[in-house]
Amino acid sequence: MDRRSERHQATRSEILATAWSLTNDKGLTGWSLRELAAAVGMRAPSLYVYFPAKGHIYDAMFGESYRQLLELSRATPLPNEPRERLRTMAVTFFNFAVENPARLQLMFWRVIPGFEPSPDGYAPSLQVVNLAQNAFAEIGVTDPAALDMWSALLSGLISQQASNDPGGNRWRRLLDDAVDMFARAYL
Amino acid sequence: MDRRSERHQATRSEILATAWSLTNDKGLTGWSLRELAAAVGMRAPSLYVYFPAKGHIYDAMFGESYRQLLELSRATPLPNEPRERLRTMAVTFFNFAVENPARLQLMFWRVIPGFEPSPDGYAPSLQVVNLAQNAFAEIGVTDPAALDMWSALLSGLISQQASNDPGGNRWRRLLDDAVDMFARAYL
Protein backbone atom coordinates (compact mmCIF):
# COMPACT_ATOMS: atom_id res chain seq x y z
CA MET A 1 0.00 0.00 0.00
CA ASP A 2 1.49 3.35 -0.99
CA ARG A 3 1.65 6.47 1.10
CA ARG A 4 -1.47 8.00 -0.33
CA SER A 5 -3.78 5.12 0.44
CA GLU A 6 -2.18 4.68 3.85
CA ARG A 7 -3.18 8.23 4.67
CA HIS A 8 -6.61 7.54 3.26
CA GLN A 9 -7.08 4.54 5.51
CA ALA A 10 -5.86 6.48 8.52
CA THR A 11 -8.40 9.23 7.96
CA ARG A 12 -11.11 6.63 7.44
CA SER A 13 -10.24 5.07 10.77
CA GLU A 14 -10.29 8.44 12.45
CA ILE A 15 -13.76 9.10 11.08
CA LEU A 16 -14.98 5.76 12.39
CA ALA A 17 -13.45 6.33 15.81
CA THR A 18 -15.12 9.73 15.99
CA ALA A 19 -18.42 8.20 14.91
CA TRP A 20 -18.14 5.76 17.82
CA SER A 21 -17.44 8.56 20.20
CA LEU A 22 -20.50 10.48 19.04
CA THR A 23 -22.55 7.30 19.21
CA ASN A 24 -21.57 6.73 22.82
CA ASP A 25 -22.66 10.23 23.69
CA LYS A 26 -25.86 10.59 21.71
CA GLY A 27 -26.94 7.21 20.47
CA LEU A 28 -26.65 5.48 17.12
CA THR A 29 -29.09 7.78 15.36
CA GLY A 30 -28.24 10.84 17.42
CA TRP A 31 -25.63 12.43 15.18
CA SER A 32 -25.60 13.89 11.68
CA LEU A 33 -22.93 13.93 9.03
CA ARG A 34 -22.40 17.62 9.72
CA GLU A 35 -21.71 16.89 13.37
CA LEU A 36 -19.45 13.98 12.57
CA ALA A 37 -17.46 16.02 10.09
CA ALA A 38 -17.11 18.91 12.53
CA ALA A 39 -15.87 16.55 15.23
CA VAL A 40 -13.23 15.22 12.86
CA GLY A 41 -12.31 18.74 11.81
CA MET A 42 -13.75 18.81 8.32
CA ARG A 43 -16.99 19.70 6.53
CA ALA A 44 -19.71 17.25 5.68
CA PRO A 45 -19.01 16.85 1.94
CA SER A 46 -15.45 15.72 2.64
CA LEU A 47 -16.80 12.61 4.34
CA TYR A 48 -18.01 11.42 0.97
CA VAL A 49 -14.40 10.95 -0.07
CA TYR A 50 -14.22 8.17 2.52
CA PHE A 51 -17.75 6.80 2.60
CA PRO A 52 -20.27 6.90 -0.24
CA ALA A 53 -23.22 7.32 2.15
CA LYS A 54 -24.10 7.45 5.80
CA GLY A 55 -25.30 3.86 5.73
CA HIS A 56 -21.81 2.76 4.76
CA ILE A 57 -20.49 4.29 7.96
CA TYR A 58 -22.96 2.22 9.95
CA ASP A 59 -21.96 -0.82 7.94
CA ALA A 60 -18.29 -0.29 8.68
CA MET A 61 -19.11 0.12 12.38
CA PHE A 62 -21.14 -3.07 12.29
CA GLY A 63 -18.37 -5.11 10.71
CA GLU A 64 -15.77 -3.54 12.98
CA SER A 65 -17.79 -4.59 16.03
CA TYR A 66 -17.96 -8.22 15.05
CA ARG A 67 -14.32 -8.26 14.11
CA GLN A 68 -13.54 -6.93 17.57
CA LEU A 69 -15.64 -9.63 19.17
CA LEU A 70 -14.04 -12.25 16.98
CA GLU A 71 -10.57 -11.09 17.88
CA LEU A 72 -11.46 -11.02 21.55
CA SER A 73 -12.89 -14.52 21.36
CA ARG A 74 -9.76 -15.82 19.69
CA ALA A 75 -7.46 -14.05 22.11
CA THR A 76 -9.24 -15.41 25.16
CA PRO A 77 -7.88 -18.81 26.27
CA LEU A 78 -10.71 -21.12 27.24
CA PRO A 79 -10.21 -23.51 30.17
CA ASN A 80 -10.86 -27.17 29.48
CA GLU A 81 -12.86 -27.74 32.61
CA PRO A 82 -16.43 -27.28 31.33
CA ARG A 83 -17.86 -25.05 34.03
CA GLU A 84 -14.74 -22.89 34.09
CA ARG A 85 -14.97 -22.57 30.35
CA LEU A 86 -18.55 -21.38 30.56
CA ARG A 87 -17.58 -18.88 33.23
CA THR A 88 -14.82 -17.47 31.06
CA MET A 89 -17.06 -17.23 28.02
CA ALA A 90 -19.79 -15.52 30.03
CA VAL A 91 -17.55 -12.95 31.65
CA THR A 92 -15.71 -12.17 28.43
CA PHE A 93 -18.84 -11.62 26.41
CA PHE A 94 -20.64 -9.78 29.19
CA ASN A 95 -17.84 -7.26 29.58
CA PHE A 96 -17.53 -6.73 25.86
CA ALA A 97 -21.25 -6.10 25.48
CA VAL A 98 -21.82 -3.90 28.48
CA GLU A 99 -18.80 -1.68 27.94
CA ASN A 100 -20.51 -0.22 24.88
CA PRO A 101 -24.33 -0.34 24.89
CA ALA A 102 -24.65 1.43 21.56
CA ARG A 103 -22.47 -1.20 19.93
CA LEU A 104 -24.75 -3.78 21.47
CA GLN A 105 -27.76 -2.16 19.83
CA LEU A 106 -26.01 -2.03 16.48
CA MET A 107 -24.88 -5.66 16.64
CA PHE A 108 -27.88 -7.42 18.11
CA TRP A 109 -30.95 -5.29 17.78
CA ARG A 110 -32.41 -3.60 14.73
CA VAL A 111 -32.58 -0.02 15.89
CA ILE A 112 -31.61 1.98 12.83
CA PRO A 113 -34.59 2.28 10.51
CA GLY A 114 -33.66 1.00 7.09
CA PHE A 115 -30.18 -0.22 7.93
CA GLU A 116 -29.27 -3.73 6.90
CA PRO A 117 -25.67 -4.90 7.15
CA SER A 118 -24.04 -5.79 3.85
CA PRO A 119 -22.83 -9.36 3.29
CA ASP A 120 -19.28 -8.12 3.89
CA GLY A 121 -20.20 -6.60 7.20
CA TYR A 122 -22.24 -9.63 8.13
CA ALA A 123 -19.58 -12.23 7.46
CA PRO A 124 -17.59 -11.84 10.72
CA SER A 125 -20.78 -12.36 12.72
CA LEU A 126 -21.13 -15.84 11.28
CA GLN A 127 -17.59 -16.66 12.33
CA VAL A 128 -18.42 -15.57 15.86
CA VAL A 129 -21.32 -18.01 16.02
CA ASN A 130 -19.12 -20.73 14.62
CA LEU A 131 -16.46 -20.18 17.23
CA ALA A 132 -18.98 -20.40 20.05
CA GLN A 133 -20.39 -23.63 18.65
CA ASN A 134 -16.95 -25.17 18.61
CA ALA A 135 -16.20 -24.02 22.12
CA PHE A 136 -19.35 -25.80 23.26
CA ALA A 137 -18.75 -28.92 21.21
CA GLU A 138 -15.33 -29.35 22.80
CA ILE A 139 -16.94 -29.74 26.20
CA GLY A 140 -19.54 -32.10 24.86
CA VAL A 141 -22.47 -29.76 24.38
CA THR A 142 -23.92 -30.15 20.91
CA ASP A 143 -27.64 -29.77 21.59
CA PRO A 144 -28.77 -26.67 19.67
CA ALA A 145 -31.32 -25.99 22.40
CA ALA A 146 -28.50 -25.66 24.92
CA LEU A 147 -26.81 -23.04 22.77
CA ASP A 148 -30.04 -21.13 22.36
CA MET A 149 -30.68 -21.21 26.08
CA TRP A 150 -27.14 -20.01 26.70
CA SER A 151 -27.48 -17.11 24.29
CA ALA A 152 -30.80 -16.13 25.82
CA LEU A 153 -29.51 -16.26 29.37
CA LEU A 154 -26.42 -14.25 28.57
CA SER A 155 -28.13 -11.68 26.41
CA GLY A 156 -30.80 -11.26 29.06
CA LEU A 157 -28.26 -10.53 31.77
CA ILE A 158 -26.50 -8.12 29.47
CA SER A 159 -29.56 -6.21 28.32
CA GLN A 160 -30.91 -5.91 31.85
CA GLN A 161 -27.56 -4.59 33.02
CA ALA A 162 -27.27 -2.13 30.14
CA SER A 163 -30.87 -0.88 30.32
CA ASN A 164 -31.61 -0.83 34.02
CA ASP A 165 -28.33 -0.39 35.82
CA PRO A 166 -25.76 1.05 33.41
CA GLY A 167 -22.41 1.37 35.07
CA GLY A 168 -23.55 -0.76 37.98
CA ASN A 169 -23.20 -4.38 39.01
CA ARG A 170 -26.71 -5.58 39.66
CA TRP A 171 -26.79 -8.26 36.96
CA ARG A 172 -23.05 -8.68 36.50
CA ARG A 173 -22.76 -10.22 39.95
CA LEU A 174 -25.29 -12.87 38.94
CA LEU A 175 -22.99 -14.24 36.24
CA ASP A 176 -21.55 -17.03 38.36
CA ASP A 177 -24.97 -18.13 39.56
CA ALA A 178 -26.21 -18.07 36.00
CA VAL A 179 -23.38 -20.29 34.85
CA ASP A 180 -24.03 -22.73 37.69
CA MET A 181 -27.73 -22.80 36.95
CA PHE A 182 -27.06 -23.44 33.28
CA ALA A 183 -24.38 -26.03 33.96
CA ARG A 184 -26.65 -28.06 36.22
CA ALA A 185 -29.23 -28.23 33.47
CA TYR A 186 -27.13 -28.76 30.37
CA LEU A 187 -23.68 -30.06 31.31
CA MET B 1 -67.91 13.57 30.87
CA ASP B 2 -69.97 15.46 28.29
CA ARG B 3 -70.41 14.61 24.65
CA ARG B 4 -67.67 16.90 23.44
CA SER B 5 -64.92 15.47 25.59
CA GLU B 6 -66.14 11.95 24.90
CA ARG B 7 -65.60 12.57 21.20
CA HIS B 8 -62.25 14.14 22.00
CA GLN B 9 -61.13 11.05 23.90
CA ALA B 10 -62.36 8.78 21.13
CA THR B 11 -60.31 10.65 18.53
CA ARG B 12 -57.31 10.58 20.84
CA SER B 13 -57.61 6.83 21.16
CA GLU B 14 -57.92 6.47 17.41
CA ILE B 15 -54.73 8.48 16.95
CA LEU B 16 -52.89 6.25 19.42
CA ALA B 17 -54.18 3.08 17.79
CA THR B 18 -53.01 4.36 14.41
CA ALA B 19 -49.63 5.29 15.87
CA TRP B 20 -49.28 1.70 17.08
CA SER B 21 -50.17 0.39 13.69
CA LEU B 22 -47.55 2.58 12.02
CA THR B 23 -45.03 1.58 14.67
CA ASN B 24 -45.58 -2.08 13.97
CA ASP B 25 -44.93 -1.50 10.30
CA LYS B 26 -42.02 0.93 10.38
CA GLY B 27 -40.57 1.01 13.87
CA LEU B 28 -40.91 3.46 16.72
CA THR B 29 -39.02 6.24 15.01
CA GLY B 30 -40.09 5.30 11.50
CA TRP B 31 -43.13 7.56 11.14
CA SER B 32 -43.71 11.30 11.07
CA LEU B 33 -46.62 13.38 12.30
CA ARG B 34 -47.66 13.94 8.69
CA GLU B 35 -47.87 10.21 8.11
CA LEU B 36 -49.72 9.62 11.33
CA ALA B 37 -52.20 12.37 10.55
CA ALA B 38 -52.75 11.08 7.03
CA ALA B 39 -53.37 7.56 8.33
CA VAL B 40 -56.00 8.92 10.71
CA GLY B 41 -57.52 11.00 7.94
CA MET B 42 -56.42 14.45 9.01
CA ARG B 43 -53.52 16.86 8.51
CA ALA B 44 -50.56 17.15 10.82
CA PRO B 45 -51.51 20.37 12.63
CA SER B 46 -54.79 18.86 13.79
CA LEU B 47 -52.88 16.36 15.90
CA TYR B 48 -51.83 19.24 18.12
CA VAL B 49 -55.42 19.52 19.29
CA TYR B 50 -54.95 16.12 20.95
CA PHE B 51 -51.26 16.05 21.83
CA PRO B 52 -49.07 19.07 22.53
CA ALA B 53 -45.99 17.45 20.95
CA LYS B 54 -44.81 14.23 19.39
CA GLY B 55 -43.11 13.20 22.62
CA HIS B 56 -46.47 13.21 24.34
CA ILE B 57 -47.70 10.62 21.89
CA TYR B 58 -44.78 8.38 22.79
CA ASP B 59 -45.49 9.03 26.44
CA ALA B 60 -49.12 8.02 26.06
CA MET B 61 -48.03 4.86 24.21
CA PHE B 62 -45.56 4.09 26.98
CA GLY B 63 -48.15 4.43 29.73
CA GLU B 64 -50.72 2.52 27.72
CA SER B 65 -48.30 -0.39 27.33
CA TYR B 66 -47.68 -0.77 31.02
CA ARG B 67 -51.37 -0.42 31.78
CA GLN B 68 -52.01 -3.25 29.32
CA LEU B 69 -49.39 -5.40 31.00
CA LEU B 70 -50.78 -4.54 34.41
CA GLU B 71 -54.29 -5.45 33.34
CA LEU B 72 -53.08 -8.69 31.80
CA SER B 73 -51.18 -9.59 34.96
CA ARG B 74 -54.22 -8.96 37.10
CA ALA B 75 -56.51 -10.88 34.79
CA THR B 76 -54.27 -13.94 34.70
CA PRO B 77 -55.02 -16.38 37.54
CA LEU B 78 -51.79 -17.71 39.02
CA PRO B 79 -51.63 -21.34 40.15
CA ASN B 80 -50.53 -21.93 43.75
CA GLU B 81 -48.15 -24.73 42.87
CA PRO B 82 -44.83 -22.87 42.57
CA ARG B 83 -43.49 -24.34 39.36
CA GLU B 84 -46.85 -24.07 37.66
CA ARG B 85 -47.05 -20.46 38.74
CA LEU B 86 -43.68 -19.71 37.19
CA ARG B 87 -44.75 -21.41 34.00
CA THR B 88 -47.89 -19.31 33.79
CA MET B 89 -46.02 -16.09 34.49
CA ALA B 90 -43.40 -16.92 31.89
CA VAL B 91 -45.83 -17.81 29.13
CA THR B 92 -48.07 -14.85 29.81
CA PHE B 93 -45.27 -12.33 29.75
CA PHE B 94 -43.51 -13.95 26.83
CA ASN B 95 -46.60 -13.82 24.66
CA PHE B 96 -47.34 -10.24 25.61
CA ALA B 97 -43.83 -9.13 24.79
CA VAL B 98 -43.30 -11.03 21.57
CA GLU B 99 -46.66 -10.17 20.05
CA ASN B 100 -45.44 -6.58 19.70
CA PRO B 101 -41.67 -6.10 19.42
CA ALA B 102 -41.91 -2.35 19.02
CA ARG B 103 -43.84 -2.09 22.27
CA LEU B 104 -41.06 -4.12 23.84
CA GLN B 105 -38.49 -1.60 22.65
CA LEU B 106 -40.54 1.28 23.96
CA MET B 107 -41.12 -0.33 27.37
CA PHE B 108 -37.76 -1.88 28.13
CA TRP B 109 -35.07 -0.37 25.98
CA ARG B 110 -34.17 3.29 25.43
CA VAL B 111 -34.51 3.44 21.70
CA ILE B 112 -35.99 6.88 21.04
CA PRO B 113 -33.33 9.58 21.28
CA GLY B 114 -34.36 12.15 23.84
CA PHE B 115 -37.51 10.43 25.03
CA GLU B 116 -37.95 9.99 28.75
CA PRO B 117 -41.30 8.85 30.11
CA SER B 118 -43.08 11.33 32.33
CA PRO B 119 -43.78 10.39 35.96
CA ASP B 120 -47.40 9.79 34.97
CA GLY B 121 -46.43 7.42 32.22
CA TYR B 122 -43.89 5.73 34.46
CA ALA B 123 -46.21 5.04 37.38
CA PRO B 124 -47.91 1.91 36.00
CA SER B 125 -44.54 0.31 35.40
CA LEU B 126 -43.80 0.43 39.12
CA GLN B 127 -47.07 -1.34 39.84
CA VAL B 128 -46.09 -4.09 37.43
CA VAL B 129 -42.86 -4.71 39.33
CA ASN B 130 -44.77 -4.72 42.59
CA LEU B 131 -47.23 -7.30 41.34
CA ALA B 132 -44.44 -9.61 40.23
CA GLN B 133 -42.70 -9.29 43.59
CA ASN B 134 -45.88 -10.31 45.37
CA ALA B 135 -46.44 -13.24 43.05
CA PHE B 136 -42.95 -14.48 43.95
CA ALA B 137 -43.28 -13.79 47.65
CA GLU B 138 -46.44 -15.93 47.81
CA ILE B 139 -44.46 -18.95 46.70
CA GLY B 140 -41.68 -18.19 49.13
CA VAL B 141 -39.20 -16.46 46.85
CA THR B 142 -38.05 -13.20 48.38
CA ASP B 143 -34.39 -13.12 47.36
CA PRO B 144 -33.95 -10.04 45.13
CA ALA B 145 -31.26 -11.91 43.19
CA ALA B 146 -33.83 -14.53 42.22
CA LEU B 147 -36.11 -11.87 40.80
CA ASP B 148 -33.25 -10.31 38.87
CA MET B 149 -32.24 -13.67 37.48
CA TRP B 150 -35.83 -14.35 36.51
CA SER B 151 -36.18 -11.03 34.70
CA ALA B 152 -32.91 -11.58 32.88
CA LEU B 153 -33.79 -15.10 31.81
CA LEU B 154 -37.22 -14.13 30.58
CA SER B 155 -36.14 -10.94 28.85
CA GLY B 156 -33.31 -12.83 27.19
CA LEU B 157 -35.64 -15.45 25.75
CA ILE B 158 -37.97 -12.73 24.59
CA SER B 159 -35.37 -10.53 22.96
CA GLN B 160 -33.72 -13.45 21.20
CA GLN B 161 -37.09 -14.56 19.89
CA ALA B 162 -38.04 -11.07 18.74
CA SER B 163 -34.68 -10.24 17.17
CA ASN B 164 -33.57 -13.51 15.64
CA ASP B 165 -36.69 -15.51 14.89
CA PRO B 166 -39.67 -13.16 14.72
CA GLY B 167 -42.86 -15.06 14.15
CA GLY B 168 -41.11 -18.35 14.92
CA ASN B 169 -40.81 -20.65 17.89
CA ARG B 170 -37.12 -21.16 18.39
CA TRP B 171 -36.90 -19.63 21.86
CA ARG B 172 -40.57 -19.91 22.81
CA ARG B 173 -40.27 -23.69 22.94
CA LEU B 174 -37.48 -23.34 25.53
CA LEU B 175 -39.81 -21.68 28.02
CA ASP B 176 -40.60 -24.87 29.95
CA ASP B 177 -36.95 -25.84 30.15
CA ALA B 178 -36.08 -22.35 31.32
CA VAL B 179 -38.66 -22.53 34.08
CA ASP B 180 -37.37 -25.93 35.18
CA MET B 181 -33.80 -24.70 35.15
CA PHE B 182 -34.73 -21.65 37.19
CA ALA B 183 -36.92 -23.63 39.59
CA ARG B 184 -34.15 -26.10 40.38
CA ALA B 185 -31.85 -23.22 41.30
CA TYR B 186 -34.17 -20.88 43.17
CA LEU B 187 -37.26 -22.74 44.36
Next chain:
DNA sequence: GTCTATAAATGGATAGAC
Protein backbone atom coordinates in the same frame (compact mmCIF):
# COMPACT_ATOMS: atom_id res chain seq x y z
C1' DG C 1 -61.65 21.19 15.27
C1' DT C 2 -59.82 21.26 10.93
C1' DC C 3 -57.72 23.41 7.50
C1' DT C 4 -53.87 26.07 4.41
C1' DA C 5 -49.75 28.23 4.57
C1' DT C 6 -45.55 28.64 6.37
C1' DA C 7 -41.91 29.10 9.67
C1' DA C 8 -37.53 27.39 11.18
C1' DA C 9 -34.53 23.92 11.48
C1' DT C 10 -32.20 19.81 9.98
C1' DG C 11 -31.16 16.09 7.19
C1' DG C 12 -28.36 13.60 3.35
C1' DA C 13 -26.25 14.38 -0.72
C1' DT C 14 -24.22 16.79 -5.09
C1' DA C 15 -21.74 20.40 -8.18
C1' DG C 16 -17.92 22.57 -9.08
C1' DA C 17 -14.03 25.74 -7.74
C1' DC C 18 -9.50 25.44 -5.83
Next chain:
DNA sequence: GTCTATCCATTTATAGAC
Protein backbone atom coordinates in the same frame (compact mmCIF):
# COMPACT_ATOMS: atom_id res chain seq x y z
C1' DG D 1 -8.97 16.11 -0.72
C1' DT D 2 -11.21 19.87 0.95
C1' DC D 3 -13.93 23.53 0.51
C1' DT D 4 -18.34 26.80 -0.39
C1' DA D 5 -22.68 26.92 -2.01
C1' DT D 6 -26.70 24.78 -2.77
C1' DC D 7 -30.37 21.38 -3.73
C1' DC D 8 -34.13 19.07 -2.23
C1' DA D 9 -36.59 16.59 0.91
C1' DT D 10 -38.27 16.23 5.44
C1' DT D 11 -39.17 17.32 10.09
C1' DT D 12 -41.82 19.41 14.17
C1' DA D 13 -44.45 23.05 15.23
C1' DT D 14 -47.12 27.62 14.84
C1' DA D 15 -50.34 31.40 12.89
C1' DG D 16 -54.50 32.45 11.54
C1' DA D 17 -58.64 31.80 8.40
C1' DC D 18 -62.91 29.23 8.37
